[in-house]
Amino acid sequence: MMEGGFWSAGMFLGAFVWLLFIGLVLFLVFYLLGKLFHTDSPKDKSSIAILNERYAKGEINRQEYEEKKQVLTRK
Numbered sequence: 001m002m003e004g005g006f007w008s009a010g011m012f013l014g015a016f017v018w019l020l021f022i023g024l025v026l027f028l029v030f031y032l033l034g035k036l037f038h039t040d041s042p043k044d045k046s047s048i049a050i051l052n053e054r055y056a057k058g059e060i061n062r063q064e065y066e067e068k069k070q071v072l073t074r075k
Helices: 009-036 047-057 062-073
Strands: none
Touching: 047 062
């Protein structure tokens, strides 16, 4: 008589480890693809958003801000 039947503890553990490994590999692939194609980076900011940040940080004064904003919004 077989102890534990077909799915003995060793076979179950082996299958679990493989499923865990495959899950980890899939997670890493999707994580790295997400990082690679993530679009919310400083290079994607609009000119107005960058200008607003510079003004908020005090890098430019109000006059410079108004002048640059006028130039950027001109069509």
